Every structure is written in structure tokens, then in C-alpha cells.
Amino acid sequence: MTPKIALIVGAGPGLSAAVARRLAERGTKIALASRTMEANQALANELDGRAYRCDVAEEDQVADLFQAVERDLGAPDFVLFNPSYRSQGPLVELRPHDVETSLKVTAYGGFLVAQQAAKRMIEAGGGAIFFTGASASVKGFARSAPFAMGKFALRGLAQSIARELQPQNIHVAHFIIDGAIRAPGRSEADDKPQSLLDPDAIARSYLGVLDQERSAWSFEVELRPWVESF
Template identity: 50%
Template sequence: MIDIPYRSALIIGAGAGISGSLTRLLREAGIAVVVAARDIGKLAALVNQTGAIALQADAADATQVERLFAETEARIGAPEIVIYNASGRVRGPIAELDPAQVEQAVAVSALGAFYSVREAAKRMEPPGKGAILLTGATAGVKGFPLSAPFAMGKFALRGLAQSAARELAPKGIHVAHIVVDGSVRSEHRADSQDNTLDPDAVAQSYVDLLRQHRSAWSWEIEIRPWTEKF
């Protein structure tokens, strides 16, 4: 098995689910990890468990993203892995949605990803090495009723990933979009195990991407529970 060829990681939009599982796997592999969120108080248990560093940032704010990357670089060096896990959701009939709330939701899902990819590319292009993984959703492939803002943001995210992959892969930077097609299991959900995604298994799929040889990079993968219809 090819070892993970990176030594530092920044996870943006971190929480207890996929991000928590990813943090544990990366730390077990000896990789320094910074986890970022608007509310870093929710990351205290993860930080205590793994030794990861928590930094506060609003991904929808370009200035805060710039600062986040600068602070990450000062703490663990320029991140060789950047994982964007943030997303914004607003539900409701299109005719009744608040434009300001829609703008914020799309900003988190799409613009925040752009700000993050931009900062990552600045640091990864000179050495010609790095990986950028963007967490997508079923909504980025097909839009559902009452969920237009989420679909708008995730469709934009997928387009960003495809464009960035084509631009940056020839420069040695692996860009991949992960379509998470299903609900992620948590201790707070009552769903049966067959109907939900195990966050540890999802995180393993991310790590498998990081281990890919550059002669066989994937730009997109879909992961879903085995009972999920598609």
C-alpha cells in the first residue's frame, strides 16, 4: 500500500462526523492537523483526543480564510492536504426564501471553497505537491425540492472541483470531489446502520484518495450506503 505522501493537513468546516474521523486517521498516520470552524468550542473533545490544533474561521469570509491559512502555516507549515467540509443549508419554497439567507448559504458552500482552494493553490504550486479534497453531496448532482440553496452551492462546488482538477493536476496537485450520497451516521440519529454512512468508513475513502499514485488519480468519487437507491 502506498503511504500517505503528505505531512500536514487543514480541515475546514470541521465537526464530529466525517471531519472527526478524518482527523483521527490522519493523526494516526503521523500527520499534523489543523481543524477549523466558526465555533471551535465544539472541537474541544476532538482536540483533546487527537492533539489536533483548532483555529477559528468563517469560511465565507475571504479575509478570515487568508488568515486561517497564514496561522496554519505558522503552526504546522503550509498544509499539504486541504479538506473543505463546510456547507450552508436553507430549506423552504423558492418563493418564500430569504435572499440574505440564501446568499449566506451559497457563500459557505461555494465561495468559501473557492477562497480555500485559492489559498491552497498559492502554497502548493511552488513545490508542485498537495491534495485538495472537496466534500460534495447528492445535491451537487441533482437538486431536490425545497432545497434550492443547497443545490446551488453544491453544484458550484462540483464545478470548482472539476475546473481546479484540470488546472492543478498537471502541476502536481491532486484535486478530488467526493459525492457523499446519503446521511452520515451519528450517535444522535435513530437511523438503522444499513441506511446511513459510517463516518469512519467515509474517512477511509478520503485517505484512500490521498494514497493514490499520481498515474491513477481520481477527480471524483461517489460513496453511499449499500442500500441507497441511485
Template identity: 55%
Template sequence: MTYERALIIGAGAGLSASLARRFASRGMSVVLAARSTGDLTPLADETGAATHRCDAAQAADIRRLFEIVDMRGAPDVVVYNPSARVSGPITEIDGAAVEAAVAVTALGAFHAAQEAARRMVPVGKGAILLTGATAGVKGFAGSAAFAMGKFALRGLAQSLARELHPKGVHVGHFVIDGGIGNPNRPDREGPADTPDSRLDPDAIASEYLNLLDQHPSCWSWEVELRPALERF
């Protein structure tokens, strides 16, 4: 199955940038969407991508984003990356902040997946890729909001896979079990004596493309990715 147009929601440095480069190297047109697009200019210039502002917590923003992207062709690959963290003891954490965080991490993914499916199901082709985290399978103390959002994201992916795989739409949830390295931030690269202690964003991007390349007779709905040194 070949794909032609990719939309990355929650674009930025790191994984999103790696995905944009990999998609562009395959000859795919790329659209980058983020709450703030100013920092995306160098990546857009490098990949030929279009950029659009989108607050993932706002359903109207997501709907408008898809309508704008439709003008150059509906995306057949949609990647949802945004997430929000609010940490603190359950007795003290601010409820409104938790609602806002879950809106970004999970509800935004629902609205993006819904808009994507409305375009992909009629043509029997497409892929919806959701970026998860360790918190989606293991909730940590003091991180209730992030766990809520990522558990919901994983449940959404599993439900969508069961509904959409038979209709030709490939749904993939990626459990990123570990910290992602960032070449622009040495503090995010891990100790020099353990260079593979952080996930390489280019290597992660390769796994997203590997899922896209799967034959329909053996589709995955979830892939766990972690450094060989990561304990789990």
C-alpha cells in the same frame, strides 16, 4: 506520495472527527478550523490538533487562517467541509439567506482552494478535498440554495482537477449520497434493522485516505459514496 500536515475547515463531530483521527494515526499534524471551536477541545486533545476560529463565508477569515497555519508549516492536505442549507419555496425563500448559504458552501471553498493552491503549486505537491452531496448532482424541490452551492462546489472541483492535477496537486470531490451516521445521536444512526442505511463516518474517512494513496498514473477527481441500501 506522503503527506504531513492536514487542515480541516468546517471541523466538527462526524466526518471531520473521523478524518482528524485518521490523519493523526498516520503521523500527520492536524489543524481544525470552525466558526466556533469550543466543542473541538476533546477532539483536539485526542488527536493533538490545533484549533482556530474561521468563518468560511469570510474570505478574510480564510486568508488569515492559512497565514496562521503557515507558522507551523503550510498544509499539504486541505479538506473543505462547510455547507449551509436554506429551504423553502422559490417564491418565498429569502434572497439574502440564499446568498449567505452559497457563500459558505461554494465561495468559501473557492477561497480555501485558492489559498491552498498558492502554497501547493510551487512545491508540486498537495491535495485539496471537497465534501459534496447528493444536491451537487441532483437538485431537489424546495432546496434551491443548497443545490446552487453544491453544484458550484462540484464545478469548482472539476475545474481545479483539470488545472492542478498536471501540477502535482490532487483534487478530490466526494459526493456523499445519503445521510451520515452519528454515534452521538441515535436518531442519526438509522433503523436498528438496517444498520448500514447511513454512511459510517469512519468508512467515509477511509475513502478520503484511499484517494490520497492513489498512484499519480490513476488519480480520481470524484468519488461517489452511498449506502448499499440507498436508491439512486
């Protein structure tokens, strides 16, 4: 599948940018959404795409985002959900408001985005919705309960809607990124070469899943550096 219009939500300079560039090379129109539109404007200009501002925890903003993309480019047939919010610390010291924010951004936001995407893809007769997970999608680490709660919930959302939507020709996939991703300002320590995931390598895996024939769709892919322990 080569999408006509891709919407990347929670876009940034690392993985999102790598996916956007590879899709643009195929002729896909690119829409980039994040809480600060300015962060993606340069990339949008580079790819002749559009940048949008959206807080995924706000229902009205998500609905407005999809309406704007549909007005400017058309209804997206590929949507990638990347946002997450980290709140870390000992259980007894966590601020309930921060925990609520983590759940709203990481999981509730995924629901809002998937719902808007699915409405359009069902009408169009197909599409793809991908979710970016993390080690915390399957492992709850100490002092990181809010992040694990959000990522576990996002994985559950993806599993549920995959069973519902894939028979309607909508490919739903969840990617567990088990490790840190290389990005501007973040590189490997001299004593730990190749310990970070290359965003372009991840993007190639995403597009490999996107290219799958529906007789053999993957739901979940786990990616980690070769030096990362299981």
C-alpha cells in the same frame, strides 16, 4: 501520499473527526477549523493538533486561517473542505439573504480555501485538495434550491481547478456523499438498519484516494449506503 500537515475546514464530530483520526495515526499534524473553535478543541487536544475559528465566507478570515496554520504547524499539504449551509423551503418563500449565505459558505468559501491552499501547494511542488459534496451536487431536489446551487457550484469549482492544478502535482478530488452520515445524536431507525453512512468508512475511502499514484488519480467518487437508491 501521507500528508505532513492536514487542514480540515468545516470540521465537526462526524466525518471530519474520522478523517482527522486516521491521518493522525499516520503521523500527520492536524489543524481543525470551524466557525466555533470550541467545538473542535477536545479533538485537537486528543490528536495533539490545533483548533482554529474561521468563517469561510469571509476572505480575511480564510487568509488569516492559513497564515496561522502555517505559523503554528507549517503549510498544509492536504486540505479538506467540508462546510455547507442549508436553506430549505418553497421557492417563493426563500429569503434572499439565506440563499446568499448558502452560496457564500458552500461555494465561495470553497474558492477562498482552495485559492489559499493552491498558492502554498504550487510553491511546495504538490499536495491534495479534497471537497465534500452531496446528493445535491448532481440532483436538485424540490424545496432545496439554495443547497443545490451551492453544491453544484462547488462541484464545478473542483472540476475546473482539477484540470488546472493536477498537472502541477496537486491532486483535486470531489466526493459525492449520497445519503446522511451517522454522527453523535443521529442513528438509524430500528426499521432502517445501515441506512446511514459510517463516517469511518467514508474516511477510509478519502484516504484510499489520497494514497493513489498520480498515474491513476480519481477526480470524483460517489459514496452511498448499500440500501440507498440511485
